[in-house]
Amino acid sequence: MKRRIVTGWFVSALFCFGLAVPLPAAQLTVAVTNLTNGIYFTPLLITAHDNATHLFQGGAPATANLRLVAECGDLSGLVSDLGGEDADTVADPAGGVLAPGATAVAGIDTTSTGNTRLSLAAMLLPTNDGFVGLDSLEIPGTPGTYVFYLNGYDAGTEANSELLDTSGCSPGMPGIPAAPGGDGGTGGSGVASADSNTAVHVHRGTLGDTDPAAGTSDLDSRIHRWLNPVARVVVTAQ
């Protein structure tokens, strides 16, 4: 008892003199809400990691495994990069796609890893290579509830043709693999050729058109556009 009190004073003193940085909270609840009106998120990857790790960085080319997420919604490569699912790496907390307006909740526990950063990624559907991302948020050191808003990014790895091709998906294969809302079109002539910025960048949004059987895009301009932010993240630190 006495010893605890002494320790408490010692820690307080350190804080007072600014010699210690508060350790990040070990137990987090991460709630991700899809804020869009008509865009779905593929299964989310939510992970805590060290300060040298990045799932992506704006201005840097996408890794092969981020490309797999952004073009196909496939988390397996990034999960493998992170050493598999564990107490602070959660894949697919929603059990499938996250519909507009829906929320996925994941518990992240860094007790055994001491990881200090939080990242997140999932593909935006229907897009060619759009994704919602969070790059290396510093995990809060003080218990509380923290709210963050996330942008939609373009992986820079595939032309934004806006043409649906549901025959399958592999990196480098052109086309949008799915429109989960069942509201995609056909017969488009193609919107854009290769990206001029081939690094990860803020997505410029989709164009779409109002002709489900022709036009330039297989997307619907009244449904498949969005403005940032596309997601809200509420981190509750214990």
Place this chain on the structure above:
Amino acid sequence: MKGRTRIQSMGVAIMLSALVALNGCDSGDDVVMPPAQEATYAVAITNLTGSQPLSPLGAVVHNSGYAGWEIGISASSGLERLAEGGDPAVFLAEAAGNADVLVTGTGGGIIGPGATDNVEFTTVPTQGLRLTCATMLVNTNDAFTGISGLIIGDLAVGERKRIYALPYDAGTEGNTETASTIPGPAGGGEGYIAERLDRDFVSVHSGVVTRDDGLVTSVLDESHRFLSPVAEIVVTRIR
């Protein structure tokens, strides 16, 4: 939390009654009134859009048991009326019926692009005191902006919070952009209709398409487009 708030309110009520009683039978002894615990908040909203007038602001000061809207959840009838027709009356009446709402108020009128409107509130602050406010982007079917449950109870006198507000879609009316459905000056059409003709949940707005971008039935032109944010809202505790 709710229970505690009520108890505190009752405590204040009892204390005030006691003071009134003391004053009532005051026979010359000095009864020192405690200083009033009220705080005054000034809300300034600036329209940051290019060509979207904002309807008169509806504002609500409340504790944690009230929410004007939530993402992914169906809009209330009052929010639907505000977002489709620009009238905050029912939105505010709904709020006034909630036990956790302390004050409601309306702004000074239409807020044009670039213009600022100011509203002030005086109330007894609690630590968790919150502000919710909403206003329609009138050259749309059912877009609105505002803030939901911003905590203002932690502001000291002279402190302020600044929010860049997002455009939201009430989800209660399809974004047809036809003249008959746009109540603002671009359309001159009907505002509120009771039917729910869209996905029926609140989301962040995806923007207007406009006829200049291929929606041939739209009465809007490229000037009516907007990006986030659409308004700046500054809340200052002035007393």
